[in-house]
Amino acid sequence: MSDGPAPMISVFRSLAEIPAGPSVVTIGNFDGVHLGHREILSAVAAEARALGVRSVAVTFDPHPQQFLHPAEAPRLLTPMDERVRLLASTGIDAVLVLHFDAALAALLSHEFVRTILVEALGVRSLHEGGNFRFGHRARAGVAQLQKYGVEFGFAVHVHAPVSVRGLEVSSSALRDLVAAGDMRRARWMLGRPFAVLSTPARGRGIGTRLLVPTVNLAAYNGLLPAFGVYITRLTVGSRRFQAVTNVGNRPTFGAASFAVESYILDFEPVDLGEQTPLELEFLLRLRPETEWHSPEALKAQIFKDVAKAQRYFRLAR
Numbered sequence: 001m002s003d004g005p006a007p008m009i010s011v012f013r014s015l016a017e018i019p020a021g022p023s024v025v026t027i028g029n030f031d032g033v034h035l036g037h038r039e040i041l042s043a044v045a046a047e048a049r050a051l052g053v054r055s056v057a058v059t060f061d062p063h064p065q066q067f068l069h070p071a072e073a074p075r076l077l078t079p080m081d082e083r084v085r086l087l088a089s090t091g092i093d094a095v096l097v098l099h100f101d102a103a104l105a106a107l108l109s110h111e112f113v114r115t116i117l118v119e120a121l122g123v124r125s126l127h128e129g130g131n132f133r134f135g136h137r138a139r140a141g142v143a144q145l146q147k148y149g150v151e152f153g154f155a156v157h158v159h160a161p162v163s164v165r166g167l168e169v170s171s172s173a174l175r176d177l178v179a180a181g182d183m184r185r186a187r188w189m190l191g192r193p194f195a196v197l198s199t200p201a202r203g204r205g206i207g208t209r210l211l212v213p214t215v216n217l218a219a220y221n222g223l224l225p226a227f228g229v230y231i232t233r234l235t236v237g238s239r240r241f242q243a244v245t246n247v248g249n250r251p252t253f254g255a256a257s258f259a260v261e262s263y264i265l266d267f268e269p270v271d272l273g274e275q276t277p278l279e280l281e282f283l284l285r286l287r288p289e290t291e292w293h294s295p296e297a298l299k300a301q302i303f304k305d306v307a308k309a310q311r312y313f314r315l316a317r
Helices: 035-051 064-068 080-088 102-106 109-120 142-152 171-179 183-190 295-316
Strands: 010-012 023-027 054-061 094-099 123-129 155-159 194-198 214-216 228-236 239-248 259-264 278-287
Touching: 023 035, 035 054, 035 123, 035 155, 035 183, 054 080, 064 102, 080 094, 109 123, 109 142, 123 142, 142 155, 171 183, 183 194, 183 278, 228 259, 228 295, 239 278, 239 295, 278 295
Parallel strands: 010 094, 023 054, 023 123, 054 094, 123 155
Antiparallel strands: 194 278, 214 259, 228 239, 228 278, 239 259
């Protein structure tokens, strides 16, 4: 669930927009803004406050892998607008969103540091994880970064990986968990439930009011959990509902038809148009998607799914 409106934050989308002044900086894709990211971002914000300078997170749009290797690039946990909102919630003062293109991909590591960190951001101190890579073909790592720190006069802080319940936190590990439908471990790494932000699907009778307890999500380009049935929370505008959600092809009813379909448990009519924002939080996977031998068998299973979800929410209270 979103933590409400993000604090005020400056968002720069080019080097020309950045006002002069010293900064404490971290660079990354920050997909998911998970607990590992948050530890580094909190350290950046704290050091910047102590020094009386601004704190800046530098990220990229599109994700470098989406530009360099589009066929193999991962589906992302968080779209850019949500990533910026989550970054703002860490106490960072500003986000620099660099457009990742051929020119940036070709930039040698020394030029990246000189033009972006030193000249544009006035870096005093830089915080990164130990696996940080940058520059042309990602050839440079933290050892080279530390040498540049000596050359240009800024400190470099290398953070150890964050582990939670024996799991090392990373965006790639998180994506694997979500893709497998493991919402419990994904929540451990995120520090919050995995959520999808979207709008209602078109062409399904959406008007100015939602009068039935079922909502389908519009087509979504980000990462979705594995096919299956989940206990979820659905936020429609400002109203939050308990729900059971099916992700998959609905195989019982003829031709496959992919949908993310949520059945609201504590339903009441609510305003819903085609652009109404929806947030769907995935709390627990109940079962994989199954093709039932009859609609009656499916209906019986849905009753069982609903009962399990209702018990989950009772215990959560």
